[in-house]
Amino acid sequence: MKKIYFLLFIFNFIVISSTVRYVNINSTTGSAPYTSWATAGNDLQEVINSSQIGDEVWVAAGTYFPTRDPFGNPSPSDIRDKTFYLKDGISVYGGFNGTETSLTDRNLNTNITLLSGDLGDLGTKNDNCYHVVLFAANIASAIGVKLDGFSISNGFAVGTVNNNVSGNIVSRLAGPAIYFINGNNTISNNRIYLNSGYSGGGIYTSNGNNIISNNEIYNNKAFYDGAGVIVFQGTNTITNNYIHDNTATGDGGGIYAVLGVNNVISKNVIAKNKAGISQIDTYYYGGGGIYTEKGSNLIVNNLLYENTSNYMGGGIFLYYGSNKVINNTIYKNIGTRGGGFFTYLGNNYVKNNIFWGNINGTDNQPGADYKNHNDWPAENYFYNNLFQLPQGFYTLANQNSLYGYPNNIFQTNPGFTDEANIFGADGVLRTSDDGLSLLPNSVAVNYGMLTDAPSDDIRGTARMGNPDAGAYELMGNLGVAELPIHDFKIYPNPAKDILNIETNNKILKVEVFNLSGQLIITTKESKIDISAFLPGIYILNVKTESKIITEKFVKK
Ligand SMILES: [Ca+2]
Ligand SMILES: [Ca+2]
Numbered sequence: 001m002k003k004i005y006f007l008l009f010i011f012n013f014i015v016i017s018s019t020v021r022y023v024n025i026n027s028t029t030g031s032a033p034y035t036s037w038a039t040a041g042n043d044l045q046e047v048i049n050s051s052q053i054g055d056e057v058w059v060a061a062g063t064y065f066p067t068r069d070p071f072g073n074p075s076p077s078d079i080r081d082k083t084f085y086l087k088d089g090i091s092v093y094g095g096f097n098g099t100e101t102s103l104t105d106r107n108l109n110t111n112i113t114l115l116s117g118d119l120g121d122l123g124t125k126n127d128n129c130y131h132v133v134l135f136a137a138n139i140a141s142a143i144g145v146k147l148d149g150f151s152i153s154n155g156f157a158v159g160t161v162n163n164n165v166s167g168n169i170v171s172r173l174a175g176p177a178i179y180f181i182n183g184n185n186t187i188s189n190n191r192i193y194l195n196s197g198y199s200g201g202g203i204y205t206s207n208g209n210n211i212i213s214n215n216e217i218y219n220n221k222a223f224y225d226g227a228g229v230i231v232f233q234g235t236n237t238i239t240n241n242y243i244h245d246n247t248a249t250g251d252g253g254g255i256y257a258v259l260g261v262n263n264v265i266s267k268n269v270i271a272k273n274k275a276g277i278s279q280i281d282t283y284y285y286g287g288g289g290i291y292t293e294k295g296s297n298l299i300v301n302n303l304l305y306e307n308t309s310n311y312m313g314g315g316i317f318l319y320y321g322s323n324k325v326i327n328n329t330i331y332k333n334i335g336t337r338g339g340g341f342f343t344y345l346g347n348n349y350v351k352n353n354i355f356w357g358n359i360n361g362t363d364n365q366p367g368a369d370y371k372n373h374n375d376w377p378a379e380n381y382f383y384n385n386l387f388q389l390p391q392g393f394y395t396l397a398n399q400n401s402l403y404g405y406p407n408n409i410f411q412t413n414p415g416f417t418d419e420a421n422i423f424g425a426d427g428v429l430r431t432s433d434d435g436l437s438l439l440p441n442s443v444a445v446n447y448g449m450l451t452d453a454p455s456d457d458i459r460g461t462a463r464m465g466n467p468d469a470g471a472y473e474l475m476g477n478l479g480v481a482e483l484p485i486h487d488f489k490i491y492p493n494p495a496k497d498i499l500n501i502e503t504n505n506k507i508l509k510v511e512v513f514n515l516s517g518q519l520i521i522t523t524k525e526s527k528i529d530i531s532a533f534l535p536g537i538y539i540l541n542v543k544t545e546s547k548i549i550t551e552k553f554v555k556k
């Protein structure tokens, strides 16, 4: 017992030691330690510098410009070194109106908190700062920082020599908006736009463990590689972002991931990015939506549409490495070699994807959805994908051979809900009405294989029965139940208190979902207590040793 109390004490101590400090650009009554809105500082860097490990900095709406270089000098010899320099172990949040008492009270849409790199003449780019936000820890295992709820704009990383910060080389050619080195960092809920540099136009991270989630990253430029996001080395999770209209002259219009270990790129919408604009070096590749190089990458549940490359891989370009490409919808991307997907060395498992409407060159000739390098082909394993062209087009001679892997579907319309309206009637991506979700009679429904399949889809909706191909799972689908199932029964239905499952197979897992796809309970029992459920229709997913069965039932 004593030990437990001791641990609780330590835990409480850590929680209590975290202080919130406040920043409001309009505050005239600021005083250290800035621990209330009434005493909020108007100098964001000053409040960051006052913070200790575990502290949070809350920033009210307004426009903030960096005022010092990373060493705290307000008049550096190159004024473009001015930046918001984050301290290890702190979290910085934007999106407040200046009265909130809880993070969940924020309204990010109305309280725009802009970190602007537009130094010197407003509207003139080439006197802007090299990095709007900078974090450089001296070791990979540093605590790291969180940056959440900001708009970040007008960084311009085109300079000459490198800077040296905390023992790290910080390139003045990379990361004009966000440049992070080392640590366990989170970059979430930001809008990152109109930044440009040689590389990493929207986000540049080097090493560490980085979570990049729920950001909108758009209209950024790289004069070299990686216009939207660059993650270099480390282990990175890039999830739930909307990455669009970024342009790289070289490789990686949307995402450029190099030498990462166990990177996860999931549930992103990656649209209308461009790469391979012109030949900037002898390595003339592409990768309009995603470019990965070496390492290991899981690319799962993404929607990639209308990305282009003037060379290889309009949607995805994988160069070397061990990769899994699972349950993506790869739609109307354009490349001159491999409109949807291009591979070059390495090995790739490609499962449960929909390739549709991609273009190779000027039409849907062989290579529209996939091409392998002719001299240095990757080892690719294709399972349960939908391809748009006739099977006979997928040949070694066309450099798009599927190497005899079975269970792919050819030349069959995937049955999208409304291709002309990808956002759907609500104007929001990743919701139930999205245009590239599936119709109930789609061939993609339940067509995917289970091994490596995610448990939910791009919207977080649970996958039912066998996974559908593509990023969208048909909500509440009962496709599996159309097959005759003689050894499976649920009763009574409707049920009030107990629902019974009868099967000859051993039950491994039972899940109950509501019609929105939210998981209500998980069990291994054949008798399920549903007495506390609200009346309505539910979906039962039963995994046995031999199969997964999905059934609807009604709670009275
Ligand atoms: Ca300027
Ligand atoms: Ca929608």
Ligand SMILES: [Ca+2]
Residues within 6 Å of the ligand: 445, 446, 463, 464, 465, 466, 467, 468, 473, 474, 477
């Ligand atoms: Ca399914």
